[in-house]
Amino acid sequence: MGIVLSELETGQVIGSRTIEVTRADLVRYAGASGDFNPIHWNENFATSVELPGVIAHGMFTMGAAVQMVTDWAGDPAAVIDYQTRFTKPVPVADTTGTDEPGARIEVTGVIGAVDLDNSTVRVDLTVTAAEQKVLGKCQALVRVW
Amino acid sequence: MTINPDLQGRSYPATDSYVVSREKIREFARSVKAASAVHFDVEAATALGYRDLVAPPTFAIIVAQRADAQLVEDPEAGIDFSRVVHTSQRFTHHRPIIAGDELVAELHVDQVRAMGGGAMITTRAEISTIEGEKTATTTSSILVRGEGQ
Numbered sequence: 001m002g003i004v005l006s007e008l009e010t011g012q013v014i015g016s017r018t019i020e021v022t023r024a025d026l027v028r029y030a031g032a033s034g035d036f037n038p039i040h041w042n043e044n045f046a047t048s049v050e051l052p053g054v055i056a057h058g059m060f061t062m063g064a065a066v067q068m069v070t071d072w073a074g075d076p077a078a079v080i081d082y083q084t085r086f087t088k089p090v091p092v093a094d095t096t097g098t099d100e101p102g103a104r105i106e107v108t109g110v111i112g113a114v115d116l117d118n119s120t121v122r123v124d125l126t127v128t129a130a131e132q133k134v135l136g137k138c139q140a141l142v143r144v145w
Numbered sequence: 146m147t148i149n150p151d152l153q154g155r156s157y158p159a160t161d162s163y164v165v166s167r168e169k170i171r172e173f174a175r176s177v178k179a180a181s182a183v184h185f186d187v188e189a190a191t192a193l194g195y196r197d198l199v200a201p202p203t204f205a206i207i208v209a210q211r212a213d214a215q216l217v218e219d220p221e222a223g224i225d226f227s228r229v230v231h232t233s234q235r236f237t238h239h240r241p242i243i244a245g246d247e248l249v250a251e252l253h254v255d256q257v258r259a260m261g262g263g264a265m266i267t268t269r270a271e272i273s274t275i276e277g278e279k280t281a282t283t284t285s286s287i288l289v290r291g292e293g294q
Contacts, residue, residue: 019178032169032176034207037226049227058231063177063203070202075193076181076241079202083235083284140202 002074005114005144008121014072014109019064020101021056021092029060043094051089056103058086061134065107065127069140072109072123080120081141090129105129112139119144148264148289149223153257157215159249162275163208167244170198177201190243200242206234209270209283212250216268224266228290232265235284247275255284262291 026040035057038045046054062084070076092102105127112124121142127135167187174184182189183199190198217224242248249272256267265288272281 025176025178029176032173033210035210059203059206059234060177062234063179063201063206066202067177067179070179070181075199076179076183076201077195077199077238079238081235081237082202083233085233086231 003072003121003142003144005116005119005121008111008114010111010113012111014111014123015068016106016108017068019105019107021060021064021090021103021105022101023054023092023094023096026054026056026060026092029057029063033057033059035059052091054092054094055089056092056105058089061086061090061105061127061129062138064105065125065135065138066140068107068109069123069125069142073142073144078142078144079140080143082139084125084127084138085136086134087136088129088132088134090134103129105134147223148257148259148266149221150257150259152216152222152254152266155216155254157212157219157252159212159251160215161211163211163248163250165200165204165242165244165246165248167198169207170200170204170244173204173207174201177203195241195243197244200244202236202238204242205236205238205270205272205281205283208248208250208272209285212252212270213268213285215252216254216266224289228263230288230290231285232288233284233286237282237284239279239281242280246280248272248280249275260288260291263289264291265289 108126112122125138250270253269
């Protein structure tokens with residue numbers, strides 16, 4: 001897949017990207033995942049449970065953030081372990097009918113560890129929205145064949 | 146409502162199986178903005194050595210959350226779903242999930258810890274094929290917020 005373990009160094013940046021999110025994306029994720037909790041699509045419900053408004057599914061953010069790693073690896077199945085903590089919600093504004101996203105999620109990936117014996121590399125992701133860290137200890141373990 | 150502390154150590158056996166379809170892999174991949182051709186194009190997947198379309202790294206959440214529902218909906222558990230916050234998640238893949246797999250999940254309640262008026266609950270779903278091949282282990286922690294939390 002073009003990655004040579006011995007050429008990787010801890011701290012090396014593998015890339016950065018911005019994920020634009022709309023309310024429609026949350027509805028699409030709800031349908032695809034089966035998670036229909038109304039805090040992810042109904043403003044009244046979200047505010048009634050003391051949230052700032054509709055928030056993204058943590059699993060949407062986790063699932064979208066890892067794409068940078070799978071694209072870098074060249075094979076999604078190379079991600080053999082992936083974990084995170086959900087540290088802050090991602091509010092998504094209602095921008096229906098405009099070209100603007102309701103939120104922007106910024107993802108940066110850095111090599112966290114290289115394990116030559118097991119032929120794996122750990123990628124640590126920094127994931128923020130509105131300059132707040134929204135995922136903590138977000139780590140993907142990639143097997144390099 | 147109080148969380149039943151006796152939940153710790155409990156397990157829920159695998160119930161209905163989940164058949165992974167090509168269309169669900171495509172739909173889920175689009176929903177997390179995944180672009181890899183192995184989620185969409187069978188030829189691209191077989192070119193990389195897979196039997197069929199490959200699921201994205203977090204696809205197993207579909208099967209894991211179905212298993213979690215057994216706990217959340219268990220009246221003995223005392224969990225108010227509207228007060229549940231997902232706090233952490235981990236996927237360990239023993240092998241990729243491929244279209245055509247028929248999966249089952251056994252749910253284990255690994256930890257229940259009282260926090261204020263609520264509780265932190267850690268569950269683990271052991272996902273395998275109906276033939277018994279281990280596919281993925283998923284670990285989820287949820288916080289059930291108590292009153293005023």
